[in-house]
């Protein structure tokens with residue numbers, strides 16, 4: 001479409017206009033030159049249903065509430081100090097995954113499933129580790145969360161005619177609003193129980209005792225902000241909306257990227273060899289991967305960056321909407337329309353990428369690329385005011401999970417399995433055929449897996 005229709009095109013579905021931006025030059029006009037104007041979200045019905053009417057970070061418009069939540073999340077919850085403090089949960093959960101895969105050696109496993117459960121467990125523990133520590137009933141919480149979040153992502157992917165014909169929205173003909181409500185009610189119940197349990201147990205002990213080694217989990221940080229008297233206090237709804245963002249924005253994105261990376265590496269033995277050689281050099285065959293190794297794994301980092309170039313999990317980012325009419329590329333963009341930044345196409349623009357269809361991690365071995373959207377030929381996490389709020393955690397999870405799977409095991413395809421990199425486009429870019437792979441033991445000391 002980008003080749004046929006040029007750098008920018010508009011189409012109308014029902015009464016709603018949609019604008020697609022296909023070049024780094026025009027993306028710059030949106031996320032740099034006019035970032036403020038374009039920093040509202042296109043709030044479709046499913047998103048509003050999920051986020052208590054847009055009271056979260058991801059689907060809120062640019063308003064004081066959004067700025068407050070984003071600030072708490074980025075500066076406090078994901079501060080370097082807190083990321084360091086929560087490293088134990090990531091280590092523990094990644095180790096459990098390795099043990100689990102070890103028990104399935106020689107059998108076919110679905111890589112996306114392994115990645116989903118690891119990401120879910122890491123995030124749930126980062127959010128409310130201390131709840132489960134103190135004996136509050138959290139049995140099967142991770143599993144329940146897993147089911148609900150995957151249902152939410154499915155509902156998100158459904159085309160809802162009511163988004164294009166607002167006059168029929170109240171009839172909810174396709175049941176999107178109804179189905180989302182069912183999932184949200186389940187999530188709401190889970191979050192309410194967890195928050196109320198924590199409030200009760202906080203009464204019973206002094207604040208010094210909260211958290212392992214004095215560290216606070218996300219929930220405790222939110223509760224501390226809840227009672228601030230300086231205008232930054234949070235309502236119960238805002239807290240739940242933020243916790244929900246972490247789960248919905250963090251799990252599927254991470255798992256899908258792990259699956260694309262594993263497929264790209266497994267399908268090219270040369271790349272697999274380089275990744276594993278680097279792991280031997282940095283980690284050693286008599287060790288398991290630790291987070292302290294990750295910054296030294298330059299080739300793996302380049303491979304993940306190349307994965308996100310070719311298979312950006314949100315190929316159009318999260319759609320934005322201009323707060324007033326404005327001009328982009330000489331065209332008038334009406335207030336309130338839906339803006340899609342087509343990074344799938346930008347990441348394959350031959351003016352910026354040599355052999356853009358070739359999977360080649362070495363192009364990222366030079367330093368000029370990062371995940372913060374500074375170079376608009378590459379911005380898989382977005383750019384500007386609405387840049388992904390979870391980058392530091394996402395980066396750690398991706399590196400840790402992939403390094404551990406590739407260091408601890410050799411991977412092969414089942415006999416009848418063909419290489420398949422076909423993509424399904426939706427709000428998320430999914431692999432058409434789930435990657436199925438057979439792990440075998442790579443480290444000679446079995447004790448390392450226990």
Ligand code: HEM
Nearest residue numbers: 058249250253254314317318381382383386388389390394
């Ligand atoms: C591979 C992993 C991930 C990718 C590729 C990714 C990508 C993105 C993208 C493209 C956006 C929209 C940016 C824009 O509209 O300009 C976004 C938004 C967001 N992401 Fe991520 N994300 C990932 C993981 C995470 C994780 C782990 C978390 C939380 C722990 C997270 C939290 C968020 C939030 C809260 C937003 C909304 C930001 C806002 O609207 O202000 N993401 N992400």
